[in-house]
Amino acid sequence: MSADELHEITINVNGVVHELEVPARRLLSDALRHDLGLTGTHVGCEHGVCGACTVLLDGRPVRSCLMFAVSAQGAEVTTVEGLTRPDGSLGPVQQAFAECHGLQCGFCTPGFLTTITAGLRDNPRPTHDEARDMIAGNLCRCTGYQNIVKAVERAAELQSGREPA
Template sequence: MTQMSAAEAAAEPRSTIRLSVNGKDHVLDVPDRKLLSDVLRQDLELTGTHVGCEHGVCGACTVQLDGDPIRSCLIFAASAQSHEVTTVEGIGDDPENPADVQQAFIDSHGLQCGFCTPGFITTIDAFVNENPHPSEEEAREAISGNLCRCTGYQNIVKAVQRTAELRGGCGQDCCGKDAPEVSQ
């Protein structure tokens, strides 16, 4: 952040906001213009949420708002009050005991540098809840709003289906609903 003069800082509108993040309530005094992504990272030190493009294109900052994936760089922290925010830390924060989505990324070799991964984790966690038997095409559509510059996506698509497997779905086009046409 660029330095503001004392007068500018004094004129900066601020508010006390209540945020519920990963099941914990926080009362924070923040500038009104502060985006949820910045409050998560700077005020709550939840640095798992990564900030890439900061205008909604890259998907790295994706968090869940009441369970639905949203861009945390496109919502003011003040507007996230009265909603439950879930970050990647809320999905799994223990290297010894990763969440199923995180295990799926390990199993499928779904990450390299890892910058985009938190956005994928929050996106895929919500998507597989909604669609426990994703076809490959549905998996691709689900992650189409997240950019990854390392993997080429193939192993992330596999990680979507591996997540479904770990949750007891099948994830491999084998469950009837999305069964591929088989020539008899």
């Protein structure tokens, strides 16, 4: 078996099943970006430190720059492109980021959006400290994080249907 041998994989990305032929060492981030054209998943550090490449794998956040595409065989992957509502409008986390000015350059934003989506599923009503902890594994060089934390809190409100007091 050569290093260049292609492996057939089937993955469900954002609700669409894709059959791909990938080299054994093709990263999931590269398969998403280059093979499927889903460029919303950003690659920043290529060491799993920054979080820009975070996607949801079977609902759990993973660093796609650390995972081989063949490891996603049969999995369900959600990228930032898959966070919109079925009608194409912004999902609650995306809407909260826009309302709270949670982004500046936008490079880290896809990783934050996927991380927060999973975090709010696990903890739909986070305290301020829990909201900060939720995003602790993602790095941003522009914002100072205050508006990102506000966006987590606002997204929780939007998802629950409650408005701030």
